[in-house]
Amino acid sequence: MKRLIYIISSATVLIACESRTYEEISDKTPIVELITYNKDVKPIIEANCIMCHSPGGAASFQPWTSYNQVKNNIDKIIDRVSRPVGDPQKMPQGGSLSPSQITIITKWKADGLNEN
Structure with a gap:
């Protein structure tokens, strides 16, 4: 009987465990505060972007070093950072923003692209 209880308890613990990162869990909590350019x-x-999108960078033709430059390119930025891994147009090149970072940028647009 003890053995049966032990097996059932162990199985319950194993089934209840999930392998999720902190970031995956935290992305489930909606961001309720106002997102601003300068703060967030x-x-x-x-x-993640300035190394290429600044004078002298590989994408210096499209700098993102100021609020207005980022604001004016927000749709392109959201499109590129949201693309699946393996897409040759995914940004940043050779990397990826976290889901929470993409959510912040997307919510900034939804909140009205506030600077401060």
């Missing part, structure tokens, strides 16, 4: 979007762009 600019750090993402600077960390």
Whole structure:
């Protein structure tokens, strides 16, 4: 009887466990605060895009070093960062934004592209 209880308990624990990262779990919580360029979007762009989208970069023809440049290209940015892995037009090249970073950028557009 003890063995049966142990087996059932072990099976319950194993079935209940999920292998999910913190980021996957946290993406389920909606962002309720107002997203702004300076506070939320600019750090993402600077960390992932500026190396190419600035003077001297591979995509210097389309710089994203200012609020207006990012705002004016937001549809293209959202399209490129949302593409599936393996798509040759996915950005950033050789990498990927996290789902939460993409959500922040998308919500910034939905919130009205606020600068501050």
